[in-house]
Amino acid sequence: MVQADCMTAWNIRKELIEAGKHKVMEDLSLSALILTKHPKSAETFAHRKWLLEKIAKTCGAYTATLNDTVNIDLELQVCQGAADRYPNNYNAWTHRIWVVQTLAKEQLKVCHKELHTTQKWINTHVSDHSGFHYRQFLFLEISKYLKIIPQCRSQQLDNQNIPLEFDCASGCSEGCDDDCVLVKKNISKLTHYEKSREVLVQLLCREVNITTYLIEHYPGHEAVWYHRRSVVWSLMNNHNTVNRVQTTGSPTEEIKVKIQRMDTESEELIAKEKKFSQQFIDGSSNTWQAMLAERYMKWIDNLN
Structure with a gap:
């Protein structure tokens, strides 16, 4: 002792x-x-x-x-x-x-439960880098479970039944809109690569909304801004991964349309993130918050 x-x-x-x-x-x-x-x-x-x-x-x-x-x-x-x-x-x-x-x-269920548990925790520990890093680990584990990796092919999931029992509304912070909620309408099992990708995308989008809430209500915390980088990078990387999977072999017209749509989504995401950081650069009375926003803007620019 x-x-x-x-x-x-x-x-x-x-x-x-x-x-x-x-x-x-x-x-x-x-x-x-x-x-x-x-x-x-x-x-x-x-x-x-x-x-x-x-x-x-x-x-x-x-x-x-x-x-x-x-x-x-x-x-x-x-x-x-x-x-x-x-x-x-x-x-x-x-x-x-x-x-x-x-x-x-049951790793998927445990990871989702941990996302919910640590969601409450980070709301009261907004400067704790280790806590945010743990959430990044959880997203990585979920993506591995759902086979969202560069080496995968959509056919690998066609014959698999992956149970998904997410409590959609759990863990959302105050101020989150409906877009952040993981919707599971008419989906009881994942049997296709695109469905598994959508699960990860919606979880990551919800996490972006969570960081928005924390940044707006608790200004000047570097850990939150760095966590947002990780989440946005994961979204961008997911788009790039899908593009690599879809372009294997000669792409059909349908696949070309999907790739074009995902490229548009990536561009829209970057534009939204620039707008988000600019509002703090221009209007924040907290000089440290403004500096963190400037650093984030530079990082976003490097994604292009």
Whole structure:
């Protein structure tokens, strides 16, 4: 409790567990308690990771037994508690990423739930770069799950049934309009590349609206502006990815029309972002906010 980052002490506890003199679950409880006093302790998080890996090795990863033994939600709460107690807690957020990547059984559902949970969190921690970086990780994981990657082809999703159970309105901030809400009308399962792409696009568009709300209501926070860059870049990259997929081989007339439409959407997005940043350059009484807007404008110009 006094020296949480004493590696020797944690290694001794590992030896005692291996010898059967200490129980894994007891050490999980102890390390959770220690993190309430030392929320950024890298060695404590490393020990928790070792404990969870030991449980996974014993039960078999992604099995019902593992999920019964390890409460994933509780582990995520431990991470969030540590993040609450120490700003920009890199160790807590890195451990949280590892939990989602390694222990989550239904990853798409977990990622969406985490988007909802951390949406509330970033509203009260608008300067926390690590929290925004975690949301960027979640979008990347969702895109991987939906096969939105340069190497994919639309045919790969034609015969797949990917369940999608998003609570459409959850997690939206005040001031968001209907355009930010993920609409799931007449879509119970994803069976086509374009549908999976639309899911990601709508989630990213909603995130743009969330950053708009935060920038307007909490001016001068660099973390929000950088997060907006990441989201807009993901939208642009998604358009470019679709273009590469669609142009494989000789494009048909229908594909040419789709590509032209997506190019138009990209141009409209850039124009909207320029207009958004210009309003703060011209009209913000906060000089730091105006400077952040200028930097954002320069970044947008480099996208062309």
